[in-house]
Every structure is written in C-alpha cells, then in structure tokens.
Amino acid sequence: MSEFVEQIALCVERGKVNKDAPYPPDLKGQDGADELAKQAIDQGVKPDDILQGCILGMDRIGEKFSQNKAFVPELLMAAKAMTAAMEHLKPFFKSGEVKRKGTFVIGTIAGDLHDIGKNLVAMVAEGGGYEVVDLGNDVSADKFLQAIEEHPGCVVGMSALLTTTMVNMESAIKAIKERFPDTPVIIGGAPVTRDFAEKIGADGYSPDPKGAVALLNKKVA
Amino acid sequence: MKIRKAIEAGQVLVSDGAWGTFLHAKGLKPGECPELWNVTHPQEVLDIAKSYIEAGANMIETNSFGGSRFKLDHYGLGERAFELTEAAAAISRQAAGDAHFVIGSIGPTGKILMMGDVTEEEMVDAFKVQATALAQGGADAIVVETMSAIDEAVLAIKATKENTGLEVICTFTFEKTIDGDYRTMMGVSPEQMAAAVIEAGADIIGTNCGNGMKQMVEIIRALRRAAPDIPMLVHANAGAPVIRDGVTVFPETPEEMFEVVPSLISAGASIVGGCCGTSPDHISAIRRAVEMADHES
Numbered sequence: 481m482s483e484f485v486e487q488i489a490l491c492v493e494r495g496k497v498n499k500d501a502p503y504p505p506d507l508k509g510q511d512g513a514d515e516l517a518k519q520a521i522d523q524g525v526k527p528d529d530i531l532q533g534c535i536l537g538m539d540r541i542g543e544k545f546s547q548n549k550a551f552v553p554e555l556l557m558a559a560k561a562m563t564a565a566m567e568h569l570k571p572f573f574k575s576g577e578v579k580r581k582g583t584f585v586i587g588t589i590a591g592d593l594h595d596i597g598k599n600l601v602a603m604v605a606e607g608g609g610y611e612v613v614d615l616g617n618d619v620s621a622d623k624f625l626q627a628i629e630e631h632p633g634c635v636v637g638m639s640a641l642l643t644t645t646m647v648n649m650e651s652a653i654k655a656i657k658e659r660f661p662d663t664p665v666i667i668g669g670a671p672v673t674r675d676f677a678e679k680i681g682a683d684g685y686s687p688d689p690k691g692a693v694a695l696l697n698k699k700v701a
Numbered sequence: 702m703k704i705r706k707a708i709e710a711g712q713v714l715v716s717d718g719a720w721g722t723f724l725h726a727k728g729l730k731p732g733e734c735p736e737l738w739n740v741t742h743p744q745e746v747l748d749i750a751k752s753y754i755e756a757g758a759n760m761i762e763t764n765s766f767g768g769s770r771f772k773l774d775h776y777g778l779g780e781r782a783f784e785l786t787e788a789a790a791a792i793s794r795q796a797a798g799d800a801h802f803v804i805g806s807i808g809p810t811g812k813i814l815m816m817g818d819v820t821e822e823e824m825v826d827a828f829k830v831q832a833t834a835l836a837q838g839g840a841d842a843i844v845v846e847t848m849s850a851i852d853e854a855v856l857a858i859k860a861t862k863e864n865t866g867l868e869v870i871c872t873f874t875f876e877k878t879i880d881g882d883y884r885t886m887m888g889v890s891p892e893q894m895a896a897a898v899i900e901a902g903a904d905i906i907g908t909n910c911g912n913g914m915k916q917m918v919e920i921i922r923a924l925r926r927a928a929p930d931i932p933m934l935v936h937a938n939a940g941a942p943v944i945r946d947g948v949t950v951f952p953e954t955p956e957e958m959f960e961v962v963p964s965l966i967s968a969g970a971s972i973v974g975g976c977c978g979t980s981p982d983h984i985s986a987i988r989r990a991v992e993m994a995d996h997e998s
Contacts, residue, residue, distance in 0.1 A: 551888025
C-alpha cells in the first residue's frame with residue numbers, strides 16, 4: 481500500500497497531473513496523480529494515506545522552492561497534480577473519514593492586487609493538509625473578521641507585495657486582535673521581514689510557502 | 702530606432718526614477734488606480750515627468766505600468782485601457798518635448814499563461830491596446846518591464862512590434878538565489894532571458910526593480926555573457942526596502958548610486974536609471990556619474 485503513497489508523492493512533487501499530461505517530459509505516458517489516487521482508492525488504500533502522499537509531495541517541492549532549486553512554475557504544476565489527487569478524496573472529506581488539520585483563512589491585504597504569492601502559499605497549505613479559505617486580493621479588515629467568525633479556530637494569513645500596502649497589515653491585525661485575541665495571524669510577501677512582522681504584532685512570519693505551513697503546524701497543534 | 706542609434710553613436714543615456722512611490726507622495730492612496738490619475742490629476746503626473754527631465758534624464762517613462770485590461774479590470778476601468786494609456790504617453794511627451802525620449806511602460810498582466818489564467822490571444826489583445834495607445838500618445842519606444850515569465854514578455858514584444866513601429870526595450874526582474882546566481886521568480890536566468898527576448902525582437906534589453914545598483918552590475922555581467930552586442934538598460938531600486946518608524950524606506954542614497962554607476966557602465970549598461978525608491982536626486986547623481994565617465998573615456 482505504501483507504494484501508492486510514494487508514487488502519489490512523486491507525481492505531486494514532479495507536477496505529473498495525469499497520464500495525458502505532457503509535463504514533466506520524462507514521465508510522459510505514465511500514470512499521474514489523478515490515475516494513481518483513483519487506483520489507490522479502488523484497491524482499498526486508506527484515504528488518509530493518499531492525503532499523506534499529497535502532503536509528502538508538496539513538502540518536498542516546497543523544500544526545493546525554499547532552496548531555490550524549484551521556482552513558481554514547478555510549484556504551480558505540483559499544486560495542479562495535488563488538486564487532481566485530492567479531487568478523489570472529496571467524498572471522504574465530506575463524510576469526515578479524512579480530517580483536515582485545520583482551517584487557514586488567507587488573503588492579500590487591502591489596497592494590494594497581487595495574488596501570485598498568496599496563491600502559492602494557499603496551494604502549499606492545502607497540500608499540507610489544511611482547508612484553505614481564500615479571500616482573494618484587496619481584502620479589508622472587515623472581510624478578515626467575517627471569515628474568522630465563519631471559521632472558528634482558524635489561522636489567518638496575510639500577504640502583501642507592495643511596500644505601500646504592507647503597512648495596511650498593521651491596522652488589520654489590530655482589528656483582528658481586538659475581536660479575536662486568540663486567532664493567530666501569520667504574514668508574508670516580498671517586502672515583509674521578520675522584524676516588520678514582530679513590530680506590527682503578527683504571530684508569525686515566513687519568507688516562503690513551506691515556512692508558512694510549518695507555522696500553521698505549530699499554531700494549530 | 703532613435704534610442705539605439707544614440708547608444709550606437711557612443712552615448713551613455715540616463716533614464717528616469719520611480720513613479721509609483723512618487724505618486725503616493727503626491728497623494729495617491731493605496732487602493733487607488735495610478736493610471737486613472739492620467740485623466741483626474743494630469744498636472745501631478747506631469748510634475749513627476751518634468752522633475753526627471755530637470756534632473757537630467759534623457760528619457761522618461763509613462764504612468765502606464767498597470768495599464769493592461771487585466772489590471773484595470775480590478776478598478777472597473779478595463780474598458781478605458783486605451784484612453785488611460787494614451788493619456789499617460791501624452792503627458793510624458795509634453796514633459797519631454799522633442800529633445801528627450803518617451804519610453805512607454807508596459808508591466809506584467811499578473812496572469813500566468815501556463816496556469817490557463819488567460820489565453821495567449823487575450824494577452825496579445827491586451828498588449829496590443831497598450832502598445833498602440835502609447836504610440837498614439839507620442840511614445841518613442843516601449844519598455845516591457847518587470848517581467849519574470851518568458852512567454853508573457855515575448856507576447857508583449859511581438860504585440861508591440863506587429864502593431865507599432867516603435868523600438869522595444871525589455872527588462873526582467875531577477876532575484877539572487879541561495880547559490881548566488883540570479884533567476885526570476887519563474888526560474889528564468891539572465892542568459893535564458895537574453896536569448897528569448899532578443900529572438901522575439903527586443904532592440905534593447907536589461908533589468909529593473911528587485912535590486913539595488915550593486916546587484917545590477919552582476920546581472921548586467923550575466924546578460925552580457927549571453928548577449929555581447931545588444932544595448933542594455935538598468936532601472937535599479939534604491940536598495941532593498943527597510944521599515945523605519947512604520948514607514949517604508951529605500952535606503953540607497955544618491956551618492957551611493959553615483960559610486961556604482963562607473964562599474965555598471967563598464968559591465969555593459971548603456972542606459973542607467975532608477976526604479977522603486979529613486980527620486981530626481983538619484984537621477985541627478987546618475988547624470989553626474991555618467992558625465993564624469995564620459996570625460997574619462
């Protein structure tokens with residue numbers, strides 16, 4: 481059974497979506513994450529193990545990304561493969577047979593329209609076993625508050641690409657902490673630094689998606 | 702080919718500095734559309750353009766970086782892409798007169814082709830609108846800038862070449878990796894970038910944003926290895942941003958930039974200007990450095 485898990489992990493890591501997918505060229509014609517997840521379920525592999533395969537694959541590509549050994553396209557393809565595998569897990573998430581580790585509410589801060597970095601973190605967090613609630617970009621403090629209300633126990637993630645908008649994180653965090661003092665808020669984005677995160681009262685900072693998932697694991701566990 | 706001719710005649714040219722941070726200093730609020738200011742606050746935009754001419758720039762950009770339909774759609778302004786972009790070029794033309802060049806800015810769409818966000822046709826159509834509007838507003842050249850993906854940049858270059866007679870400058874934004882070489886966020890190396898954009902028809906190539914002057918010297922060296930002959934442009938940030946008392950500051954001073962210009966020129970840059978955090982003072986300093994280099998050579 482563990483063979484399926486390893487194979488799914490490999491497909492996710494390499495971004496092999498399905499058999500017809502031309503990418504990556506060296507896996508052409510082989511089964512992808514889609515086929516393998518389906519076969520695994522048909523053969524009675526526990527859905528939880530399939531999820532573990534996804535988590536393992538995303539963890540590996542996330543590590544390569546942190547080390548500058550992989551870049552945005554590789555991460556996007558891995559996320560695509562992960563989504564294909566997870567599609568087969570949907571009924572089990574619904575029935576409660578497979579549980580997610582927690583809920584991650586994420587959005588790009590008010591005034592900022594950039595969502596590529598935020599999307600990458602969302603994908604890797606989903607691959608890390610979290611239910612992701614993506615609020616999109618230009619997200620106001622009110623929208624964050626509403627989402628927290630709807631998802632008790634969630635962790636909030638905020639992103640900014642612009643130096644002119646990152647300062648809006650401070651007021652958003654303040655608004656969140658006033659109403660939900662126990663909700664952890666983690667932040668990231670190109671201009672954001674650990675120092676800045678500490679100054680504005682964020683509970684965590686990560687320079688890359690993998691670090692964000694590590695933070696989630698710490699905050700939720 | 703006016704700009705390329707001037708460079709081939711042996712001149713080192715000075716370009717302008719930041720627009721975005723300058724607009725915010727003039728009152729543009731976060732969340733407001735910068736390109737809308739071309740019609741609502743034309744005087745402020747003209748002031749920025751003029752201040753760079755006065756600082757000694759040979760060429761100025763246009764306030765049209767986010768002028769693609771995709772970016773403007775967020776403000777409900779997608780349908781006005783042509784109008785706002787044309788206005789941007791007209792303002793810079795007014796500031797530049799006949800003695801200076803206007804290079805029309807086209808920034809990334811924010812869409813990733815390989816993810817199927819948009820089709821190639823949709824992207825080409827958007828770039829065509831921007832390029833033709835900039836040409837109509839009076840731009841001398843188009844600068845396709847802050848790019849990270851080869852496919853998107855190639856479409857922008859081709860859309861410009863096929864629909865206008867303007868020369869095309871193309872610059873990418875690189876980051877230093879852990880291993881010490883440079884890549885864009887899409888994983889593109891300076892060598893790959895140079896080969897692909899020259900093949901697509903770029904007349905001038907280079908790098909902008911993401912780095913201060915010193916890193917730009919390293920990037921230009923890498924580009925030069927791949928493309929020994931083509932003219933190169935640098936728009937450098939005033940260093941990496943730091944937060945001081947809750948305000949974002951780009952720390953590189955005009956003097957610090959001044960010091961690095963000679964190495965940038967000897968590495969192969971023939972147009973030098975600024976990006977985020979640079980002001981007319983930085984451009985004056987670059988102008989002084991370029992003139993000193995001219996006298997010494």
